[in-house]
Amino acid sequence: MKERIVKSALNLFWRYGIRSVTMDDIAKDLGISKRTIYQHYSDKEAILKVVIQEELSTQQCEMAQLDEIGNPIDQMIEATDQMRVAMANMNPALIYDLKKYYPESWGLFQSHKDEFIIKGIRDNMHQGIAEGYYRADLDVDVLSLLRIQEFEIAFDPTVFPPDKFHMMRVQMQFVHHFLRGIMTEKGFAYYNTLKDKSVIEF
Amino acid sequence: MKERIVKSALNLFWRYGIRSVTMDDIAKDLGISKRTIYQHYSDKEAILKVVIQEELSTQQCEMAQLDEIGNPIDQMIEATDQMRVAMANMNPALIYDLKKYYPESWGLFQSHKDEFIIKGIRDNMHQGIAEGYYRADLDVDVLSLLRIQEFEIAFDPTVFPPDKFHMMRVQMQFVHHFLRGIMTEKGFAYYNTLKDKSVIEF
Numbered sequence: 001m002k003e004r005i006v007k008s009a010l011n012l013f014w015r016y017g018i019r020s021v022t023m024d025d026i027a028k029d030l031g032i033s034k035r036t037i038y039q040h041y042s043d044k045e046a047i048l049k050v051v052i053q054e055e056l057s058t059q060q061c062e063m064a065q066l067d068e069i070g071n072p073i074d075q076m077i078e079a080t081d082q083m084r085v086a087m088a089n090m091n092p093a094l095i096y097d098l099k100k101y102y103p104e105s106w107g108l109f110q111s112h113k114d115e116f117i118i119k120g121i122r123d124n125m126h127q128g129i130a131e132g133y134y135r136a137d138l139d140v141d142v143l144s145l146l147r148i149q150e151f152e153i154a155f156d157p158t159v160f161p162p163d164k165f166h167m168m169r170v171q172m173q174f175v176h177h178f179l180r181g182i183m184t185e186k187g188f189a190y191y192n193t194l195k196d197k198s199v200i201e202f
Numbered sequence: 203m204k205e206r207i208v209k210s211a212l213n214l215f216w217r218y219g220i221r222s223v224t225m226d227d228i229a230k231d232l233g234i235s236k237r238t239i240y241q242h243y244s245d246k247e248a249i250l251k252v253v254i255q256e257e258l259s260t261q262q263c264e265m266a267q268l269d270e271i272g273n274p275i276d277q278m279i280e281a282t283d284q285m286r287v288a289m290a291n292m293n294p295a296l297i298y299d300l301k302k303y304y305p306e307s308w309g310l311f312q313s314h315k316d317e318f319i320i321k322g323i324r325d326n327m328h329q330g331i332a333e334g335y336y337r338a339d340l341d342v343d344v345l346s347l348l349r350i351q352e353f354e355i356a357f358d359p360t361v362f363p364p365d366k367f368h369m370m371r372v373q374m375q376f377v378h379h380f381l382r383g384i385m386t387e388k389g390f391a392y393y394n395t396l397k398d399k400s401v402i403e404f
Binding site: 141 | 341343344348351352361362372375376381383384
């Protein structure tokens with residue numbers, strides 16, 4: 001039952017954000033009573049935390065698979081593509097609600113960001129420099145933090161209102177602009193052989 | 203006297219931020235009584251607004267001069283260099299205080315950003331594309347907003363703590379990364395002839 005509750009909550013949060021989903025909605029979705037849910041979880045935020053933890057485990061697992069991709073340019077594009085798939089049907093309100101109203105669950109995301117994502121970006125940049133695909137004069141400390149901020153800006157409805165900008169259009173522009181900003185001629189030569197299959201139009 | 207008060211306040215705000223500067227400090231700096239200041243301005247925020255308005259007029263004037271620079275790449279680097287000069291001795295707390303505690307004065311900055319800076323960046327990008335220095339496939343709507351956000355991120359002490367990152371080191375990394383991310387081969391050919399004089403090390 002716990003697993004079914006988490007799965008239903010995940011679907012509802014993904015579709016409608018967090019604030020507008022109630023315990024009633026989850027009960028209705030599963031065809032069970034609210035009392036049954038409260039036997040397992042004290043409140044919506046308790047379910048939310050499990051949802052987030054499971055989602056982050058999945059992401060960490062997928063990120064680990066990126067290591068098997070040899071070329072750092074492919075790796076950076078694939079990482080964004082993983083995000084595209086993971087968030088294809090996600091309401092941007094989810095991230096916004098999390099940040100604004102659920103600081104503890106947002107904290108889980110922040111730790112994930114600090115431990116896994118920043119490390120992943122830094123490793124990617126160091127590998128790219130070592131292999132001559134990225135410029136040797138890059139300031140990795142500054143630019144890895146820019147890349148992380150780009151993910152967040154793309155989700156910020158005050159900067160990119162969802163009715164004007166599809167979130168993935170923004171993310172794809174960002175990753176390709178970021179890559180072009182760090183590549184050497186060797187990097188561009190490789191990138192230009194790939195480009196057509198990687199740019200997704202929205 | 204009004205002009206002297208504004209000039210003193212500007213110097214103090216620049217050096218210490220806004221919150222830690224009192225009306226007493228301004229009076230002491232000018233060797234006058236607080237009563238004299240209150241004859242001209244009702245409170246610190248009234249002085250602050252005039253300081254900000256004068257600073258923005260100066261910036262708008264300097265931005266207008268950018269139009270005389272023919273090449274869009276030179277223009278984008280020069281715009282950042284103008285900022286470097288304007289902010290060379292500025293305490294980053296100034297922007298932070300403004301955003302957090304003085305919403306009306308911050309609003310003046312935001313209007314300036316929307317009316318002048320975004321327009322300046324968009325014009326620059328369209329010119330660069332038309333002249334073949336920037337890629338024709340750029341999403342100007344998305345990337346001009348990224349560029350604006352980069353200015354703000356560089357000032358955000360939660361992203362770039364001032365004890366670890368010199369603000370202008372971040373700004374210079376951002377403008378050069380941004381340019382490299384949008385240039386064509388023709389753009390790079392021109393850029394590579396300039397680079398040594400434009401990159402400033404911190």
